[in-house]
Amino acid sequence: MSWLPLAATGATQALTPQMLVVFAVVLGALVLFVTEWLPIDVTAILVMVVLIVLGPWTQVSTQEGISGFSNKATVAVLAMLILSAGVSRTGLVQILGRRMASFAGTSKRRQLLATIGAGGPVSGFINNTPVVAILVPVVSDLAHKGKTSPSKLLIPLSFASMLGGMLTLIGTSTNLLASETAARLGESQGIEALHAFSMFEFTQLGVVVLAVGSLYLFTVGYRLLPERVPPEDDYLTEYEMSDYLSEVVVGESSPLVGKTVSEAIDVDRFDADVLQLVRGDERFIRPIGQKVIRPGDVLAIRTDRDTLGAISAVDDLSLTGTPETEDELEPTTQEEQALVEVVIQSGSSLVGETLASASFRNRYDANVLAFRSRGETFHERMERVEMRVGDTLLVQAPRDSIDRLSTSQDFIVAHEPAEPDYRSEKIPHAVAVIVGVVLAATVTPLHIVTTALGGVVAMVALGVLRPSEVYESVDWNVIFLLAGVIPLGIALEQTGAAALLGSLVAATGTVLPAVGVLWVFYVFTGLITGVISNNASVVLMIPVAVEAAVDIGANPFAFVLAVTFAASTSFMTPVGYQTNLFVYGPGDYQFRDFFRVGFPLQLLLSFVTVAGIVAFWGL
Numbered sequence: 001m002s003w004l005p006l007a008a009t010g011a012t013q014a015l016t017p018q019m020l021v022v023f024a025v026v027l028g029a030l031v032l033f034v035t036e037w038l039p040i041d042v043t044a045i046l047v048m049v050v051l052i053v054l055g056p057w058t059q060v061s062t063q064e065g066i067s068g069f070s071n072k073a074t075v076a077v078l079a080m081l082i083l084s085a086g087v088s089r090t091g092l093v094q095i096l097g098r099r100m101a102s103f104a105g106t107s108k109r110r111q112l113l114a115t116i117g118a119g120g121p122v123s124g125f126i127n128n129t130p131v132v133a134i135l136v137p138v139v140s141d142l143a144h145k146g147k148t149s150p151s152k153l154l155i156p157l158s159f160a161s162m163l164g165g166m167l168t169l170i171g172t173s174t175n176l177l178a179s180e181t182a183a184r185l186g187e188s189q190g191i192e193a194l195h196a197f198s199m200f201e202f203t204q205l206g207v208v209v210l211a212v213g214s215l216y217l218f219t220v221g222y223r224l225l226p227e228r229v230p231p232e233d234d235y236l237t238e239y240e241m242s243d244y245l246s247e248v249v250v251g252e253s254s255p256l257v258g259k260t261v262s263e264a265i266d267v268d269r270f271d272a273d274v275l276q277l278v279r280g281d282e283r284f285i286r287p288i289g290q291k292v293i294r295p296g297d298v299l300a301i302r303t304d305r306d307t308l309g310a311i312s313a314v315d316d317l318s319l320t321g322t323p324e325t326e327d328e329l330e331p332t333t334q335e336e337q338a339l340v341e342v343v344i345q346s347g348s349s350l351v352g353e354t355l356a357s358a359s360f361r362n363r364y365d366a367n368v369l370a371f372r373s374r375g376e377t378f379h380e381r382m383e384r385v386e387m388r389v390g391d392t393l394l395v396q397a398p399r400d401s402i403d404r405l406s407t408s409q410d411f412i413v414a415h416e417p418a419e420p421d422y423r424s425e426k427i428p429h430a431v432a433v434i435v436g437v438v439l440a441a442t443v444t445p446l447h448i449v450t451t452a453l454g455g456v457v458a459m460v461a462l463g464v465l466r467p468s469e470v471y472e473s474v475d476w477n478v479i480f481l482l483a484g485v486i487p488l489g490i491a492l493e494q495t496g497a498a499a500l501l502g503s504l505v506a507a508t509g510t511v512l513p514a515v516g517v518l519w520v521f522y523v524f525t526g527l528i529t530g531v532i533s534n535n536a537s538v539v540l541m542i543p544v545a546v547e548a549a550v551d552i553g554a555n556p557f558a559f560v561l562a563v564t565f566a567a568s569t570s571f572m573t574p575v576g577y578q579t580n581l582f583v584y585g586p587g588d589y590q591f592r593d594f595f596r597v598g599f600p601l602q603l604l605l606s607f608v609t610v611a612g613i614v615a616f617w618g619l
Helices: 018-034 040-053 074-090 093-103 106-120 130-147 150-165 173-190 203-224 305-315 360-364 399-406 423-442 448-461 468-470 477-492 497-510 514-529 534-552 556-566 578-584 591-617
Strands: 003-005 012-014 245-252 273-281 283-286 298-302 317-321 337-344 368-374 376-377 392-398 411-413
Touching: 003 298, 018 040, 018 368, 018 477, 018 497, 018 534, 040 093, 040 477, 074 093, 074 130, 074 173, 074 448, 074 468, 074 477, 093 106, 093 130, 093 423, 106 150, 106 203, 130 150, 130 411, 130 578, 150 203, 150 578, 150 591, 173 477, 173 534, 173 556, 203 448, 203 556, 203 591, 245 305, 273 368, 337 399, 360 368, 360 399, 376 534, 392 399, 399 411, 423 448, 448 468, 477 534, 497 514, 497 534, 514 534, 514 556, 534 556, 556 591
Parallel strands: none
Antiparallel strands: 003 012, 245 298, 245 317, 273 283, 273 298, 337 392, 337 411, 368 376, 368 392
8 A cells, every 4th residue: 555745744645445436436527527428417417326336435325425415505506596597587687788788889898898797796696607698698689789799798798707606605506515515524524714605705805806807808808809700790691601591493393393391302311401482472481391382482491502403403493592691581571580599508408409309490490500519610410410508509480489489498599589578577576585585694594595495485475486487497407416526525525535635735835835835726726627517626626625725734714715716717618617608609709719818817816816815814
């Protein structure tokens, strides 16, 4: 059996078979998180099952393995998601966003100020993930009306929401999970400095971080942001659809005559869709599968040029032209179709499905013209592409269908409905409930999980939410992720694996002062969060950070805060935080855009946050 020195104290720590097993589980989890071979929440449950099955080595019992489901952080996050949905149903955030947009007008600086102002402070009191989902269409409309590229505003929206989430305990699920992890470690290890966070425990530091981050976004960050979506372009130009949309006339001798639209094209041979049928002065765009084709009908087809040539040769079709703008593809009457972007939201039933397996066209009465995933745009064989959170679809649908899409829990529609169905009369009730939840958790001994659950009951009783909407409001992916990764932190602690890792990091204390070790933890947490879930990084890093702090004789609470802030402000990749995924497609961003804007901000905040922790809490 080998021994590894604890450099700061001269003590030793044995590397045991139990530690090796836990390290192997951690490594496997990291691989699955990064590659997304399985959905992240499924990976978390798999980790939980493996830890229980390997209990003799991981020292995780069945009860401890499933303890994540009853953990205060998990239940509190569930309740806060429901409360956030209640606020969303009233339209309060949307109304605030529109008023700020009205203030912004066509001034680019005012537009940026409105975006940061709407996304930042609000995220301190409503979970920041739904805040971004609510504001994406508001900010997109603001950009288009103000002749500004949405690419200049959507990353700032995501980043501002992350910064705002650090104003209070309830701003993000990461804060709640870090709070419960710190409390558990303090109790199990007898460390008095560790305790659950109060509602405004770190607000003073959150204000500093939000101010510095906002100033960066308003100055240096704005200059680094690209204009991926030209301000004047319509969707057809933006998605480069000119080579994939065509209009053809059905000839007298065409074998399509007498067939229905659904029978017209052999989809096994040709990757093509009939989007609409024009007959004289009539235009048919609602489900046209059973429409019988006649000579002289004009069909709008989505396909590439080579496939169009093959179809035309087989079916006696004559090319008449290509729709070049949205106006040419969209009829002018309100009852007919329109183009819109939709983003696959976290918790969507479409995640893991393809357009074919989800029967997208029939299910939503809509045609998908293009598909954007992780910075890559697909025009061909889209039916086979598996959908992931953050993917963006360019959809053609009747306007009433688009309004229905806007209310679906599956999507973020980058377009506000013409007549939104908000419960604006319930705004005072929703605000009163949120204020009550915050005040009760602040001035009484009640835990946030108790006050938040009480707030859920109040919102239903006051009619802010309907009972059926309570279940729809929960992002179950997040809940299962939390429940699955919490036992991993327990395994790290109980096998001594966290102590071993902490001692290794503490070895840097021989060449770095305590504040340097604190900075190392901030930076490493930020890096690991860039490739795995922020919640998973907190569970992995807090036990290690606490052990390192104890080894070098530093304040463990300061190290917990460094990890928490680093995990909640992960800017460098689009996959490190869900809000980044929500703006990835609508902004037409590339992976490197997040690094170019996010790396300087992450580096700047590493010094600001560490300095603030030392100033406010000491080492």
